Amino acid sequence: METKIVEIEESKVKEKAAEALLKEAGAVLKEGGLVAFPTETVYGLGGDALNKESSCKIYAAKGRPSDNPLIVHICKWEDIYPIVSEVSEEAKKIAEAFWPGPLTMILPKSDLVPYETTGGLDTVAVRMPSHKVAQKLIEYAGGYVAAPSANTSGKPSPTQARYVAEDMDGKIEMIIDGGEVGIGLESTIIDLTVKPPQILRPGFITQEMLSEVLGDVEADVTILNGDSGQAPKAPGMKYRHYAPKGDLTIVTGPQDKVVEYINSEVSKAMLAGEKTGVIGTEEVLDKYHAQVVKSVGSRDDELSIGRHLYTILREFDDEDVTRIFSESFETEGFGQAIMNRLLKAAGHKVVRL
Numbered sequence: 149m150e151t152k153i154v155e156i157e158e159s160k161v162k163e164k165a166a167e168a169l170l171k172e173a174g175a176v177l178k179e180g181g182l183v184a185f186p187t188e189t190v191y192g193l194g195g196d197a198l199n200k201e202s203s204c205k206i207y208a209a210k211g212r213p214s215d216n217p218l219i220v221h222i223c224k225w226e227d228i229y230p231i232v233s234e235v236s237e238e239a240k241k242i243a244e245a246f247w248p249g250p251l252t253m254i255l256p257k258s259d260l261v262p263y264e265t266t267g268g269l270d271t272v273a274v275r276m277p278s279h280k281v282a283q284k285l286i287e288y289a290g291g292y293v294a295a296p297s298a299n300t301s302g303k304p305s306p307t308q309a310r311y312v313a314e315d316m317d318g319k320i321e322m323i324i325d326g327g328e329v330g331i332g333l334e335s336t337i338i339d340l341t342v343k344p345p346q347i348l349r350p351g352f353i354t355q356e357m358l359s360e361v362l363g364d365v366e367a368d369v370t371i372l373n374g375d376s377g378q379a380p381k382a383p384g385m386k387y388r389h390y391a392p393k394g395d396l397t398i399v400t401g402p403q404d405k406v407v408e409y410i411n412s413e414v415s416k417a418m419l420a421g422e423k424t425g426v427i428g429t430e431e432v433l434d435k436y437h438a439q440v441v442k443s444v445g446s447r448d449d450e451l452s453i454g455r456h457l458y459t460i461l462r463e464f465d466d467e468d469v470t471r472i473f474s475e476s477f478e479t480e481g482f483g484q485a486i487m488n489r490l491l492k493a494a495g496h497k498v499v500r501l
Contacts, residue, residue: 177194199262224291254271255271281326304390415437422470430446
């Protein structure tokens with residue numbers, strides 16, 4: 149299969165040329181094909197959410213386990229009603245507060261949504277992205293686009309179209325290049341089928357923000373604790389994600405001790421013939437001695453850290469780094485999402501000093 153790659157800037161989405169390309173992409177989805185596209189979080193791999201064959205194609209293209217639910221993307225609030233058997237008051241409240249935006253809510257599904265899209269579950273994950281390219285594509289595709297991240301399953305999610313092409317070229321019909329995305333981490337997922345509502349995946353919309361709207365909101369204990377002994381609630385939480393090819397270790401503790409430990413381990417790894425890399429913050433970056441040292445941003449700017457994390461993990465792959473060490477980050481607010489992704493990428497391999 150030849151994959152067509154087109155460029156559409158978000159600011160130019162209303163121009164005739166962009167509109168024609170988006171209508172073409174929408175037609176591909178209506179016909180059962182797959183299109184990768186930018187959102188405000190990461191690039192998504194889209195198929196017709198109401199077509200079970202399309203969902204099966206998404207799983208095949210990603211190499212994704214079929215019990216890992218897909219998120220259904222909509223572009224208008226009223227489109228939620230046909231795919232959900234009950235829209236709760238809680239859903240209405242958080243949609244009013246955070247949609248369109250990086251928030252996915254889990255609700256009981258209607259018969260319109262095939263089990264192939266929901267990973268066999270009686271619930272459906274729904275999101276309304278704010279990215280203008282995504283919104284128009286969903287509209288032209290008929291209103292319902294199932295889309296996980298547009299990467300090979302387990303690898304870091306793509307925040308640039310070149311990494312989509314690296315994983316998906318020849319496997320899907322079309323890639324829409326909308327430039328680098330803004331947030332860089334996937335949407336927050338909140339389960340509204342339980343009391344109190346529970347966050348299954350942290351993201352830009354934090355637990356504190358959701359609590360302000362809904363009151364009591366819990367976070368699944370497995371978000372930051374890989375050895376909690378409790379089984380993850382959502383199938384997608386069972387699998388290792390976001391992982392680079394190299395072996396990644398997170399080091400947490402006082403900053404001076406973290407730097408000292410990482411440099412010691414880097415020296416040992418280099419003597420053993422490994423190519424080493426460090427994910428560090430601007431404040432101490434010049435103190436590391438690995439062959440590849442990358443800044444994830446300043447500790448004072450969590451948004452920058454989130455935006456750069458996946459790109460850095462991909463760049464380590466590009467440079468054939470085999471041993472990677474990373475500083476740890478805060479576990480409150482947006483920092484919780486950053487640490488959740490890092491822990492999954494490292495397979496919860498953490499050194500505590």
